[in-house]
Amino acid sequence: xxxxxxxxxxxHNTLARSLGLVVFAGAVLFIASEALGAYNExxxxxxxxxxAVLAGLTVLTGLSGQISLGHGxxxxxxAYTVALLIGNEHWPLVPALLAAVAxxxxxxxxxxxxxxRLRGPYLAGATLAFAIGLPAxxxxxxxxxxxxxxxxxxxxxxxxxxxxNFPLERWEAWIAGLGALVVxxxxxxxxxxxxxxxxxxxxxxxxxxxxxxxxxxRVQTLAFVLSAACAGLGGGLLTVVLxxxxxxxxxxxxxLSLLTAIVLGGLGSLLGAVWGAAVxxxxxxxxxxxxxxxxxxxxxxxxxxxxxxxxVLITAxxxxxxxxxxxxxxxxxxVGKRRGPRAKGAAP
Amino acid sequence: MTRFIDLTLNGISTGAVYAVVALALVLTWRATRIVNxxxxxxxxxTTFIASSVIGTSGSYWLGFAVALVCxxxxxxxxERALMRRVESGPPLNAVIVALGLLILLQALAGMIWGxxxxxxxxxFSIRGYDVGGTHVLFAPNDTFTVLVVIGVAAGLAALFxxxxxxxxxxxxxxxxxxxxxxxxxxxxxxxxxxxLAALVGSLAGLLVAPAVFVGPNQFDPILIFGFTAAVLGGxxxxxxxxxxxxxxxxxxxxVSGYEGASLVTLAALVILIAVLMIRPGGLFSSTQERRV
Numbered sequence: 001x002x003x004x005x006x007x008x009x010x011x012h013n014t015l016a017r018s019l020g021l022v023v024f025a026g027a028v029l030f031i032a033s034e035a036l037g038a039y040n041e042x043x044x045x046x047x048x049x050x051x052a053v054l055a056g057l058t059v060l061t062g063l064s065g066q067i068s069l070g071h072g073x074x075x076x077x078x079a080y081t082v083a084l085l086i087g088n089e090h091w092p093l094v095p096a097l098l099a100a101v102a103x104x105x106x107x108x109x110x111x112x113x114x115x116x117r118l119r120g121p122y123l124a125g126a127t128l129a130f131a132i133g134l135p136a137x138x139x140x141x142x143x144x145x146x147x148x149x150x151x152x153x154x155x156x157x158x159x160x161x162x163x164x165n166f167p168l169e170r171w172e173a174w175i176a177g178l179g180a181l182v183v184x185x186x187x188x189x190x191x192x193x194x195x196x197x198x199x200x201x202x203x204x205x206x207x208x209x210x211x212x213x214x215x216x217x218r219v220q221t222l223a224f225v226l227s228a229a230c231a232g233l234g235g236g237l238l239t240v241v242l243x244x245x246x247x248x249x250x251x252x253x254x255x256l257s258l259l260t261a262i263v264l265g266g267l268g269s270l271l272g273a274v275w276g277a278a279v280x281x282x283x284x285x286x287x288x289x290x291x292x293x294x295x296x297x298x299x300x301x302x303x304x305x306x307x308x309x310x311x312v313l314i315t316a317x318x319x320x321x322x323x324x325x326x327x328x329x330x331x332x333x334x335v336g337k338r339r340g341p342r343a344k345g346a347a348p
Numbered sequence: 349m350t351r352f353i354d355l356t357l358n359g360i361s362t363g364a365v366y367a368v369v370a371l372a373l374v375l376t377w378r379a380t381r382i383v384n385x386x387x388x389x390x391x392x393x394t395t396f397i398a399s400s401v402i403g404t405s406g407s408y409w410l411g412f413a414v415a416l417v418c419x420x421x422x423x424x425x426x427e428r429a430l431m432r433r434v435e436s437g438p439p440l441n442a443v444i445v446a447l448g449l450l451i452l453l454q455a456l457a458g459m460i461w462g463x464x465x466x467x468x469x470x471x472f473s474i475r476g477y478d479v480g481g482t483h484v485l486f487a488p489n490d491t492f493t494v495l496v497v498i499g500v501a502a503g504l505a506a507l508f509x510x511x512x513x514x515x516x517x518x519x520x521x522x523x524x525x526x527x528x529x530x531x532x533x534x535x536x537x538x539x540x541x542x543x544l545a546a547l548v549g550s551l552a553g554l555l556v557a558p559a560v561f562v563g564p565n566q567f568d569p570i571l572i573f574g575f576t577a578a579v580l581g582g583x584x585x586x587x588x589x590x591x592x593x594x595x596x597x598x599x600x601x602x603v604s605g606y607e608g609a610s611l612v613t614l615a616a617l618v619i620l621i622a623v624l625m626i627r628p629g630g631l632f633s634s635t636q637e638r639r640v
Contacts, residue, residue: 119628
């Protein structure tokens with residue numbers, strides 16, 4: 001009886017905490033979108049769909065221990081689904097996004113089932129081949145997927161009750177932000193539930209986990225499917241925000257930068273995924289600004305952003321081996337320790 | 349029939365290059381359990397250096413030799429200065445550092461040599477052999493490529509099986525702690541492994557440069573297919589790297605010859621998945637045991 005009560009209480013707490021987190025994040029997003037200009041609103045929208053993808057990927061890699069270099073391709077599946085459904089079939093936005101999630105879930109089941117047999121670099125190789133192989137389909141079936149140029153969709157129209165002059169960028173930021181909040185809610189609940197614990201158990205010791213009655217293959221496939229669904233949603237939101245799904249956006253570089261973002265942000269942590277999304281959105285524009293602030297020859301300044309990006313990756317990994325979130329946590333705990341004894345001493 | 353023979357010969361010579369890159373990746377994997385994605389950038393730098401040396405001195409073989417020496421040094425420096433700090437950490441951190449290095453090297457090459465790809469001379473003639481009045485798609489330079497692959501594979505096998513230093517390298521990779529207790533300078537063996545790998549990698553750059561030209565991003569496909577070949581053959585097996593490379597080269601050559609070049613990457617995916625579903629550790633995986 002006691003355990004049942006504790007369980008209910010525990011799950012209730014997690015649910016309440018997740019809801020509180022989502023409300024808080026939603027309020028921050030709302031205030032930010034009201035305060036920002038059009039360019040930053042677009043960045044916010046970009047960050048939101050990146051977060052949707054990264055949250056799934058960080059759970060997959062950080063919690064269940066599977067590496068994936070193929071999530072860019074999964075994003076492409078979601079992006080093209082939304083582009084085809086909205087552009088050709090004139091579906092409304094929400095059903096199109098749900099269809100994108102459903103389709104990538106199916107693809108995720110296929111890829112994830114294959115992935116459970118593979119470990120480490122072999123999984124990396126297989127998913128990398130997936131990332132470079134899938135965009136070839138867009139070339140092969142040019143009639144359906146628009147070839148190199150991709151598919152263009154009309155921008156979403158803000159509802160009339162928001163006023164005639166409601167900026168499009170803000171509406172896009174709201175849509176993408178809402179998608180990110182849904183992912184945040186689901187994932188935050190999940191990582192603290194039995195499912196999340198089973199992911200960690202499988203990551204830490206497969207044999208011990210299977211002795212405890214967990215079906216390792218199923219748990220790993222589930223993790224892959226969840227992250228695929230997140231990637232599908234993120235890809236679909238990308239189409240909505242950019243109004244374009246083209247093969248150029250889903251090259252191997254995208255998959256690699258997604259992996260980079262979750263490690264740089266802090267592997268396995270949803271806050272780390274927030275950092276990662278911020279890095280993906282802000283770093284390119286910052287490195288561009290830095291490169292152009294020096295008066296360099298064109299050959300050098302054209303390559304400067306890349307050079308800074310490479311340097312940032314290397315130094316970040318050497319300085320914060322557990323990512324930005326790990327660094328933040330270390331600072332917070334050091335400050336907490338310094339305060340701790342004093343607080344105790346002050347209260348006799 | 350002649351088309352089939354041409355595609356086969358073409359597949360063997362491109363596959364040989366994938367095999368060399370795969371060998372370089374296998375060497376770093378065996379030494380330090382790191383997949384070195386920066387290999388593509390390192391071999392790009394050494395090939396650029398070779399291009400500059402050939403341009404100023406006019407001697408192909410001088411540039412060739414300088415590139416190999418630079419590869420050796422670059423590999424050792426990268427291991428000592430960067431990878432040593434992340435070798436013991438989480439495996440993904442090493443991957444990210446390697447990716448960062450790849451990006452940094454590509455940017456540096458663009459700054460120094462410009463982003464426009466430049467041509468690169470072949471070691472020998474690239475005019476196909478004359479067989480019964482027609483030129484087949486196999487030139488003296490391709491013979492050279494194949495011979496280099498065989499030579500590198502045989503040399504590595506001799507090194508690892510037949511010499512004390514090779515034995516020490518295997519011991520350091522297999523059981524670092526025990527090897528250290530037995531007096532093996534484990535750190536040095538890691539450095540040596542990376543230096544050798546970078547040497548082999550720079551060889552791959554020199555071999556493939558006449559076909560793909562030299563530019564900051566020109567070697568990306570070679571790295572990707574080299575990695576695919578290494579995974580196909582099994583990352584622990586040099587023989588697997590060679591077999592995987594040639595097999596991949598052949599399949600991709602047939603696919604692009606008969607079905608069109610756009611399907612090449614899809615074919616690589618299909619063959620990789622097909623092999624890994626049957627042998628999850630690659631064709632030449634020695635153990636079925638899982639590392640947990």
